[in-house]
Amino acid sequence: MLTLIAKLLHALNSEDSPRQVAFGIALGMIIGLTPTFTLHNLIILLFACIIRVHLGSVILAFTFFAGLSYLTDPLSSHIGESLLTSAGLQTLWHSLYQSEIFKLAQLHHTLTLGSLLISIILCTPVALFSQWLIARYRIHIKQFIERFKIVQTLKASKFYGIYQKVAGTV
Amino acid sequence: MKKYLRWQGLVSFFAITALIVAFFTIFANQIVKAGIEKGLGWYLGAQVDVEEVDINWxxxxxxxxxxxxxxxxxxxxxxxxxxxxxxxxxxxxxxxxRVIIEELTIEELKLASPRKTPGEVYRQPQELTHAGDEQSTIPNIQASLPDAKTLLAQLDLKTVQASEALDIAYQEEKILVKEAYEKLPTKERLKTYEDKLKALTKRKVKTLDDVKAIQQEYEALKKEFKQDKAIVDQAKVQLNKSKDRLTDATIELKNAPKEDWERIEKEYQLDKIDAADFAHILFGEHTRKYVETAQSAYELIAPMLGSNTDTTKTTPVPVDPSQGRYIHFDLDNPLPDWLVKKLTVSLADESGLYRIAGSEITAQHWLRDLPSTLLITSENVNQAGQLKADANWYVDKAFSLTTKAQWQLDNVPMPQTQLANSDKLSVAMTQASLSADGMMQTKDKEIDAKSQLLMTKTAFSGQAESSISQSVLDALNKLDPLDLTVTVTGSVDDLDTKISSKLDNILVDMAYDKVDKKLQSFKSDVQGSLNEKMSSALNINEKDANELLELEGLINSSDTSMDKLLNSDVVKQKKKELEKRAKQKLEDKAKKQLEKLFG
Structure with missing residues (x-):
């Protein structure tokens, strides 16, 4: 737990640009909200490795949104069910179902389709919001927080040791 | 470009992917082994063991x-x-x-082989309702039938009861009829009536007043007659009642010996020789075991025949919302959920080695429009026999299963088989050579199967307690060939198994031969005794019957006399006499006047 918080702080305080961290969070959110072992997550993981996003943020966001998915799964499943059983979309699904990739991606699964759709829709807003939030944090909040005595006490604690390990500054 | 991409990340990705693939490749054998043991164990409800799994990629x-x-x-x-x-x-x-198996080969498949240690059972299977569980038995004709006298003394026979009833009826009715008879007017009384009537008849009438006087006296006499006549009528009613009761009792007595004989036949199962189902008694248990095995096999594969993911296509089923569900659509080139395109099995049984070749083994035949086929052959059934059996089945889109199968067995040496083992009869078939052919058709759960079996070079041994059992044993040893026709019909949950054979008729005839003399003598003794009992009962009551007849005669005689008295019309007679006399007087007077006139 301490490691995770340390990672969060490191991400926020690192030299990486807020955009890199924000995109990391957005990709991690997709992996976290959708069923883990799926084809699209493998592709997202590949993106996360190739594109210069903050990997720690990906892992962190995945952990957070995977927990959040217990709350969102019923809604995701319902959206998927509505789409897959919609009379107007039957021709589309029928033609997509002929493709092996469609089935391999398990997009005929209500939860997978619903959660993927939600996470794709949320991807850009989450990325932009995260970027704005990180920028605001670095400008205003970081210095403000460091002035507190408790923060200074914390810096002398075991937790700070872990943080420094994560940051690679020790 | 370098600003946005990190190629070392690509290397890391493939490295991690390779690690994962390597992990699954290295542990694939163990994963599949555990999957088979756990998955199949859960499906069957009992422990499944696999020694080793090897995957070729x-x-x-x-x-x-x-x-x-x-x-x-x-x-x-x-x-x-x-x-x-x-x-x-x-x-x-x-x-x-989808599990699409191009070729499945199983070597040395064994069914019902013993385990080194008992396996763990996860859940108890449901008990089957087996067809033909009823036990047939050898007719219980006793080795030593009792003699007629003992039998009549032991059994509560109807003949005895009826003769006693007739005797009692005679005694009681005799009393009642006698009582009625004693109330009748005496002979003297009747004589008095006759005398009075005669006196009235003889009395001379000169005037109408004389006739009137006679009429008055006659009416008084008639009143007395009527009272006595009522008593006579009552006696006649009692007589008829008594006659009816005695007639019924006599008829009952006359029928009693027949009814008693029927009861004795039933008691000593003399009637069961005709109906004895010897073929079922001897071979039913073995047939039942085969039917049970087939039922168990059906129970095992039935869930596979009923699975079709296409049914979930449009019908939403209640699912855990957090889990979601798969929704399937029609495929342009559909494939079954599972399919074994080619199957080769060598089945090693204690009876021999069987080769099984199959094709298109699936439960969704309509998708490829090909039936499943199976060919079973063996050249060494029980060391020397030949077997050839083929079957094909097809499940259509409505899950309707159609099966056709036929088989042929030739010269199969049969092992020693215990056919019956009861206190009455113990029979073992020590030797036989079996040839058989049969067919089976099914439509959904309805089965129609027929097998004709012919056993040659048969030898039987055993022990028999009763004469019928001994006859069965003797007949079996003399019969060669021995035929059997087994039919199985009905629903798979409630099968009706019938076994028939010429053996039945032959054994019935032989059983009759064996016991015929004894039976005839027994029958004649018992029936003779019953008839004797009936005759003696009828003779004993003959005296009483004569007495009753005598009483009947007397009552009837009294009745006739009374009728005669009642019917005599003395008044009319006297009126006529008076008229006649007046007429005569007038004639005489006229004659005298005419004589005077003509001189």
Missing amino acids: SPFIINIDGFAATDPRAPEQNLASFESASAGMDFWQYLFG
């Missing part, structure tokens, strides 16, 4: 060695076991959830 073939699935009904034996099996699978289709 190109082409994708799974090899399984030392498979043993515990029979949940008998944990000390296996439901099925085999030495080795290899399945060449379409891995790409497997990723989409």
Whole structure:
């Protein structure tokens, strides 16, 4: 737990640009909200490795949104069910179902389709919001927080040791 | 470009992916082994063991060695076991959830083989309702039938009861009729009536007043007659009642010996020789075991025949919302959920080695429009016999199962088989050579199967307690060939098994031959005794019957006399006499006047 918080702080305080961290969070959110072992997550993981996003943020966001998915799964499943059983979309699904990739991606699964759709829709807003939030944090909040005595006490604690390990500054 | 991409990330990705693939490749054998043991164990409800699994990746073939699935009904034996099996699978289709096996080979498949240690049972299977559970038995004709006298003394016979009833009826009715008779007017009384009537008849009438006087006296006399006549009528009613009761009792007595004989026949099962189902008694238990095995096999494969994912296409089923569900659509080139394109099995049974070749083994035949076929052959059934059996089945889109099968067995040496083992009869078939042919058709759950079996070079041994059992044993030893026709019909949940054979008729005839003399003598003794009892009862009551007849005569005589008295019309007679006399007087007077006139 301490490691995770340390990672969060490191991400926020690192030299990486807020955009890199924000995109990391957005990709991690997709992996976290959708069923883990799926084809699209493998592709997202590949993106996360190739594109210069903050990997720690990906892992962190995945952990957070995977927990959040217990709350969102019923809604995701319902959206998927509505789409897959919609009379107007039957021709589309029928033609997509002929493709092996469609089935391999398990997009005929209500939860997978619903959660993927939600996470794709949320991807850009989450990325932009995260970027704005990180920028605001670095400008205003970081210095403000460091002035507190408790923060200074914390810096002398075991937790700070872990943080420094994560940051690679020790 | 370098600003946005990190190529070392690509290397890391592939490294991690390779690590994962390597992990699954290294542990694939253990994963599949555990999957078979746990998955199949859950399905069967009992322990499943696999010695080793070896996966060949190109082409994708799974090899399984030392498979043993515990029979949940008998944990000390296996439901099925085999030495080795290899399945060449379409891995790409497997990723989409389909098990498409190009070729499945199973070596040394054994059914119901003993286990080294009893397997664990996870859940108890449901008990089957077996067809033909009723036990037939050898007719219980006793070795020593009792003699007629003892039998009549022991049994509460109807003849005895009826003769006693007739006797009592005679005694009681005699009293009643006598009582009625004693109330009748005496002979003297009747004589007085006759005398009075005679006196009235003889009395001379000169005037109408004389007639009137006679009429008055006659009316008084008639009143007395009527009172006595009522008593006579009552006596006649009692007589008729008594006659009816005695007639009924006599008829009952006359029928009693026949009814008693029927009861004795039933008591000593003399009637069961005709109806004895010897073929079922001797071979029913073995047939039942085969039917049970077939039922168990059906129970095992039935869930597979009923699975069709297409049904979920448009029908939403209640699911856990957090889990979601798969929604399937029609495929342009559909494939079944599972399919074995080619099957080769060598089945090693204690009776011999069987080769099984199959094709298109699936439960969704309509998708490829091809039926499943199976050919079973053996050249060494019980060391020397030949077997050829073929079957094909097809499940259509409405899950309607149609099956056709036929088989032929030739010269199969039969092992020693215990056919019956009861206190009355113990029979073992020590030797036989079996030839058989049969067919089976099914439509959904309805089965129509017929097998004709012919056993030659038969030899039987055993022990018999009763004469009928001895006859069965003798007949079996003399019969060669021995034929059997087994038919199984009805629903798979409630099968009706029938076994017929010429053996039945032959055994019935032989049983009759054996016991005929004894039976005839017994029958004649018992029936003679019964008839004697009836005759003696009838003779004893003959005296009483004569007495009753005498009383009947007397009552009837009194009745006739009374009728005669009642019917005599003395008044009318006297009126006529008066008229006649007046007429005569007038004639005489006229004659005298005429004589005077003509001189």
